[in-house]
Amino acid sequence: MNKVKNIDVVNMVNNYINEEKRQDMKTELIFLGPPACGKGTQTTKLAEYLHFPHIDTGSLLRAEIAAETPAGIEAKKFIDKGNLVPVELVSRIIKNRLSQEDCKDGYILDGFPRSLEQAEQLTKINNEINGSTQVRFMAIYFDIDTSILEERIVNRRSCSKCGEIYNLAFKAPKTQGLCDKCGGELIQRKDDTREIAHSRFETYDRETAPLVDYYTKMGVLKSIDANGTIDEVWERLLEVIK
Ligand code: AMP
Numbered sequence: 001m002n003k004v005k006n007i008d009v010v011n012m013v014n015n016y017i018n019e020e021k022r023q024d025m026k027t028e029l030i031f032l033g034p035p036a037c038g039k040g041t042q043t044t045k046l047a048e049y050l051h052f053p054h055i056d057t058g059s060l061l062r063a064e065i066a067a068e069t070p071a072g073i074e075a076k077k078f079i080d081k082g083n084l085v086p087v088e089l090v091s092r093i094i095k096n097r098l099s100q101e102d103c104k105d106g107y108i109l110d111g112f113p114r115s116l117e118q119a120e121q122l123t124k125i126n127n128e129i130n131g132s133t134q135v136r137f138m139a140i141y142f143d144i145d146t147s148i149l150e151e152r153i154v155n156r157r158s159c160s161k162c163g164e165i166y167n168l169a170f171k172a173p174k175t176q177g178l179c180d181k182c183g184g185e186l187i188q189r190k191d192d193t194r195e196i197a198h199s200r201f202e203t204y205d206r207e208t209a210p211l212v213d214y215y216t217k218m219g220v221l222k223s224i225d226a227n228g229t230i231d232e233v234w235e236r237l238l239e240v241i242k
Contacts (some may be wrong), residue, residue: 009238013050024031025134026107027052028126029241030113032211033142035153035200037226041165042142042237043110053102057111059163061085080104081193082199084114084207091121099129115207119214139215140240142226142233146201153197157186171230 029046031039042057048053061079062073071093075085084090094112097103108219113119126135155168161184167206191200215221222240226233 009235009242012242013239025136025182026104026130028109028135028137029106030109030122030137030139031111031142032208032215033144033226034149034204035197036144036149036156037142038230038233039110039142041230041232043108044163044165045234046237046241047108050106050108052106052107052108053100054110055094055097055103056114057090057094057114060097061090064093075171080196082191082196083203085116087115087121087181090120091125094122095125095128098125103129113211114204116210116214119211137220138241139211139218139221140237141212141215141221143223143224144226149201150194150197153192154194156192157188159184160187161185 009173009181025207027050029052031043033039040058043056044054046052061072061075065076065079066072071089074089078085090112094109098107103127109122113122127138151169157165157166157168157173159179159182162182164179164181166179166186173186177186178184179186186204191197192215212221224233224237224240
């Protein structure tokens with residue numbers, strides 16, 4: 001029964017997105033929610049599903065750090081403390097990424113904006129890039145019981161090769177330490193410790209949570225209940241974007 005319902009929703013979402021593509025309408029989906037609320041897992045899945053690029057600022061910044069670029073060296077100082085990287089730095093990275101050809105029909109933005117100032121930057125960047133293109137913009141908020149998030153964070157592992165996310169408590173890999181998808185080594189993010197997690201939650205409450213109100217007032221916010229299994233949240237996500 002559940003499966004049939006899911007297939008119906010999947011078809012509806014496909015029809016909607018295909019219709020938008022036919023009408024030359026661009027789809028911009030942004031995601032809000034506290035650290036470890038499940039955004040990364042769901043947006044990766046959604047991007048594959050809709051054939052839109054998945055743009056995740058945390059991963060873009062970690063790639064800069066790994067490549068030891070000047071931006072990466074600067075960003076690391078903030079990430080290691082659980083603070084936000086300066087707005088100019090992250091906006092520059094986002095503007096470059098959103099200007100690329102693969103974002104022409106739409107994108108899924110995960111982790112940006114994370115403050116009111118970044119939200120204003122995003123509007124500016126979108127206006128510059130889009131010109132007269134028709135856009136469907138939606139902010140999706142993952143509403144979740146925050147008391148479970150610290151345990152999620154310390155149990156989180158990700159594949160060093162393909163980025164697939166695991167959780168030792170509820171989505172363990174079949175072989176310990178190795179990615180089910182590509183066999184890559186699983187690693188723990190440096191900022192996924194209890195201490196840095198506390199600071200990330202404080203940063204979220206102070207800087208990012210006000211965006212829920214901001215996008216509600218703009219009339220573009222959709223909330224989903226992000227408690228439950230990956231499959232349950234996935235179904236709710238498809239329902240709101242259809
Ligand atoms: P995430 O992978 O989304 O949990 O992000 C990891 C860290 O990268 C955050 O704790 C911030 O330090 C930094 N970061 C990610 N996205 C942004 C952003 N939009 N603005 C500033 N810092 C960010």
